[in-house]
Amino acid sequence: MPSGRRGAVEEGLTVLEAARQLGVELESICGGRQTCGKCLVAPEFGTFAKHGITSSNDHLSPPNQDEQAYTRKHGIDLNERRLGCAACITGDLLLHIPEGSLARKQVVRKTAGQLTIELKPAVQMVYVEVPAATLGGRGDWPRLKATLEAEWHLSNLEIDPALLPALQATLRAENGAVTATIWQQRTVIRLEAGYVESLYGLAIDIGSTTLAAHLCDLQTGAVLATETMMNPQVRYGEDLISRISYATDPAGMSRLHHAIIKALNDLSTLAASAAGIDPEAVTDMVLVGNTVMHHLLLGINPVEIGHLPFALATDEALDLYARDIGLKAVNAGARVHILPCVAGYVGADNVAVLLAEYPYLKDGVTLIVDVGTNAEILLCTSDRILSASSPTGPAFEGAQISHGQRAAAGAIERVRITSQGLRYKVIGDDRWSDELAEDESLRPTGICGSGIIEVVAELFSAGLINRDGKFVPDAVELHPMARYNGRLGELVLATAEESATGQEILITQKDIRAIQLAKAALYSGVRLLMDRLNIQHVDYIRLAGAFGSYIDPAYAMQIGLIPDCELAHVTAVGNAAGDGARIALLNSDQRHYIQQLVRKLEYVETAAEPQFQDYFVDALTLPHAVDPFPHLEKIWSAK
């Protein structure tokens, strides 16, 4: 974890060696000499029914002298972390690889989209010179308040009581000259001596899998840094249902809550560091996430979202002090705004997508799809907005796929089947695999979501699989890389010699099935919404999120992931949820606007619609009216 890679290795291998065999490259500077400490791993013990294993402390060799010396010196608890180059595998294990131990950091293409937002942040800074205290006169805060009212017309101001202890020293440091940061023209949340200009905010999209933060200068609107991080909750469950299930145990709930809070603190520190500012300079935050992330963030057990009628504790927008939910890597008085949710699985992230995309809708019907571990769907006309959520599961993110991995360096992201074999591209290299010199290789480590979709589409278009997704009986004769493993077909994407892992990279019959299930879930949700509008066709499709940025719309349509639509009208809109969070960060009027808009949404609960199951079963097959890809036709007709 968190890549989800699993496999059998020889007993006695070190964790470092085993990880390499499985295509997980651990950082190592000392080359396994137990001195650099870069390959630290975090074993997770317990019975993991989902994985069918019991991970135990006994399944790792006891620490040797070098490991004991290293961990003692660096204050590392051997119950929590082991040196990958020292600990040997002697049985079933679940290992979490901390981000810092990974040799290849995650690549994320999305950056904060270019948007024009009127700058009107929820926090403002005002400079005043407060008259000195007088004998028998009013206290320091009442004098500051009176000055703010007289000079800035800010009436009925309150002060964050946490500012009172330092108030007098701050006022006296520069003879009453202070800069106050004021939230919503209502509350003084920060006070600094003298004239200061420093107003920063964080917009964070809390995805089930990825956390993405934009650090913005609230005086210019500029995005100073965009940082992403794996959601550390992944180790407790890949999809929403498994996290809800993990939260059933109070200890599990506590772990999920604290993991996300710690990650947000880390992310804030990272973003501030990237922007070259002190995290203390951040005074406002906007957070969005799906309903389960939303609840876990607030310490609310999401158990009620796990069963009918999928009730949320609250769907209202929330205004809090960051410190109240444990967010410490920001100013002590920093505020947090959390966008409202809709219902069920349609959360604040979907609301953020709406905030980002709604103003730019064209005439006609627009479908907005945000594919994550759940797919969130918005179907908009000029006067109606329908929303739904579909449980696609993490297959599109490369999880639950034999050699799947997230969209990171080394992942196969493009695949073309040729008569001679196939060609592919990996993330981090612009060349196709057949454009290399003879002794070169792209050294793929696995395949990511967009790659998987292309494989399935190419296999179908080439006639190697049928509408049911099954390898055709003569697939092996038709194509050199196709083969049968027992009764099930599979396609070899990369040989053991080519791959970085020393193992073949395959697409199996089971992988194709996983993609069929995921795309059927998404398509059925879309169909339900289309039924509500009584339409057969959408005019525009916007694909949001990282997946939407990597995916080739032609392939997505080819496998029936999205409904038919003129290809030129299908656009990727990047991290729209993050953009929406950023809009709410930069303009507090938009927070009010979206609170009104969200109550007009028509929510459709897919799980409760009898029609959903029918659509789902229908959508499992690959589309009937598919035109083979032209390049494939050429290949096969050439044969």
Next chain:
Amino acid sequence: MPSGRRGAVEEGLTVLEAARQLGVELESICGGRQTCGKCLVAPEFGTFAKHGITSSNDHLSPPNQDEQAYTRKHGIDLNERRLGCAACITGDLLLHIPEGSLARKQVVRKTAGQLTIELKPAVQMVYVEVPAATLGGRGDWPRLKATLEAEWHLSNLEIDPALLPALQATLRAENGAVTATIWQQRTVIRLEAGYVESLYGLAIDIGSTTLAAHLCDLQTGAVLATETMMNPQVRYGEDLISRISYATDPAGMSRLHHAIIKALNDLSTLAASAAGIDPEAVTDMVLVGNTVMHHLLLGINPVEIGHLPFALATDEALDLYARDIGLKAVNAGARVHILPCVAGYVGADNVAVLLAEYPYLKDGVTLIVDVGTNAEILLCTSDRILSASSPTGPAFEGAQISHGQRAAAGAIERVRITSQGLRYKVIGDDRWSDELAEDESLRPTGICGSGIIEVVAELFSAGLINRDGKFVPDAVELHPMARYNGRLGELVLATAEESATGQEILITQKDIRAIQLAKAALYSGVRLLMDRLNIQHVDYIRLAGAFGSYIDPAYAMQIGLIPDCELAHVTAVGNAAGDGARIALLNSDQRHYIQQLVRKLEYVETAAEPQFQDYFVDALTLPHAVDPFPHLEKIWSAK
């Protein structure tokens, strides 16, 4: 400490023996056998300039085997606590006696005064039945909110976000039936399943020396328990100036803050236990205290109150969550209201006195005096209210007096000089010392404030001291208990045989001087306010606080502690500050009322008035036009 008793003892005595010699009775069940642990004491190390000593760890014998065994078994840190029966004194020491180690608990006569207050607390409980969640419907909080609005006309309600984690389980426990506690018709601060009646509040007067809490049933207004406790900050300084000085060091500030917070938690627990309720049932609190206590409570360093212009960080009323200042022995959502302050040393306690007494003012001029470590003075007419604070110091509370002690069991509280000698009463016994059988004794342990005032008045009335407070040259001839110690006179109140300490109880020339300084400070403050009103005479005097309850007004007037006034118009009003806090607790309209009233106060800063010094010097002498007490005249004329 905290009694302030000091003296020289023979080297090598145990702390338990030494304490007894000084009249401090430590609890002991085992009789000094180092097994019961009742006599634990807390040594304070460091140089205490005020006391002129350096208290050092070396000045106590090292722990013997029994003490080591006892402390190890009970997890006691020998650096913080020692067994009084084991540790022997080998040099100068400052020792704090924890309340639990004192054999005689403090006696406080004041109970919550009988007042008629319209019941309108800031918190209310409402019962509702919230409809069940529906598919795609609103979340639980919005549904609860809508129900509260529909059934109770409570609009725009907010919820304490800390309630969200438990909200869904509470709602489902009894099928949507819940009782919500709502603060100021604005915020839901507690939510309980089903129908519940349980609404309690605490009104606490935070005195420099004594903390007094009234636990009230907010549904009936009844006072269920009144508990008092020593302010644990006393160990860090007896008066306000020494506490401000102690707070100069950040570590000292932190100790003062945490000491008061811990004490309030202990007091809440005690009061709840006395009332037979769970501390969790307390949902509202009103706190009052002088400005230094107010700042220390809020974690604000009172340093600015320690010098001109005595600026307060804030003088506004404050509304907080109890948890925000660390008050935990109440409901997690409990609110705290802190009454406003005036300026300088005139704090929320004085405002509370005003709240309690102002509505009952008669025509004419009323002087309200609250004597604590500082004297707070209010001079009221039908259209003006003047306020001031005078630094009387702790002499009236028995501190800085040779054999002074607080008003506790064993303290001499009444004194009459007779031609044969004198007679006295001690707290806890209704008899005079000359009404006992021959082998009996009242076993006094010291003298408290009211006793000291009576001694001074009697000495003056009897002609044993002159207007300057000096023993007259022939005092020894005039009275058998008067004597000269070198050049200075003194009066023996109790012989070593009579006293509980085995030592004489004396009033020295220095003690008389201390009383003169204290009464001059108080009188000068009153005079300044009278000047402002251009009056020579007050119509009514109300003496607030514990001191005001013990003191005999005739004696107070005799020594010039208070201005002349018809004796029948001088009344003790008990703990008026506590009563004011209770009024604000029971009726939230009164909180708004006093916030308006307090801004009409005319604050007079005694320290800044040049006239103050003149008045002070004049007031040092005993009043010119004093009539000898009739009983004394009889005695002396009989001679």
